[in-house]
Amino acid sequence: EAKLDPETGITACEISKNRRVVVRQFKKMILIDIRQYYSNADEEMKPTKKGISLSLDQWKVLSENIDNVDEAIKEMS
Amino acid sequence: EAKLDPETGITACEISKNRRVVVRQFKKMILIDIRQYYSNADEEMKPTKKGISLSLDQWKVLSENIDNVDEAIKEMS
Numbered sequence: 001e002a003k004l005d006p007e008t009g010i011t012a013c014e015i016s017k018n019r020r021v022v023v024r025q026f027k028k029m030i031l032i033d034i035r036q037y038y039s040n041a042d043e044e045m046k047p048t049k050k051g052i053s054l055s056l057d058q059w060k061v062l063s064e065n066i067d068n069v070d071e072a073i074k075e076m077s
Numbered sequence: 078e079a080k081l082d083p084e085t086g087i088t089a090c091e092i093s094k095n096r097r098v099v100v101r102q103f104k105k106m107i108l109i110d111i112r113q114y115y116s117n118a119d120e121e122m123k124p125t126k127k128g129i130s131l132s133l134d135q136w137k138v139l140s141e142n143i144d145n146v147d148e149a150i151k152e153m154s
Contacts, residue, residue, distance in 0.1 A: 010149040010152060010153060012145045012146040013139060013145050013146060015131065015138045015142075016132075016134075016138070019129070021139060023150055024153070025153060030150060030153055030154065032146060032150070034129055034131075035129065036129065050129055051128075052096070052111055052112065052127055052128045052129055054092065054096075055093075056150065058093050058096060059150075061091075061092045062090060062092050063143045063146070063147070065089065065092075066140045066143065069089040070140070071089070072087040072100035073100055076100050076101070077107065
């Protein structure tokens with residue numbers, strides 16, 4: 001399902017109509033960007049400031065803690 | 078491991094020294110906040126603007142697409 005865009009990286013996941021997880025490279029570092037986008041006048045999706053770019057290490061910690069987050073959600077519900 | 082803070086929610090995961098995944102409630106809606114924090118003068122951790130608050134639905138999509146993100150990382154490496 002991943003779409004490769006050499007300029008903006010790989011869209012690994014569309015978490016909503018205007019939110020994406022994009023894997024991209026910046027100065028030889030891989031970043032996992034969880035971010036909101038907007039559609040410009042040319043109907044191109046452009047990134048907004050709303051979001052966060054995780055390093056590979058930070059992404060690993062997040063991806064290994066899905067269960068902890070789900071537990072916190074249950075606790076909060 | 079989750080720490081309950083009635084004001085700021087449950088810290089479900091520390092993805093780095095100053096980045097957290099926090100589950101909190103806002104107007105009866107559960108939000109999953111992936112965000113950068115800073116330490117203020119009183120050494121309290123306070124949220125910055127750098128981050129994104131996911132709805133429960135958006136979190137579910139993200140958490141179900143960990144493998145897609147990991148594949149994109151491999152493709153990028």
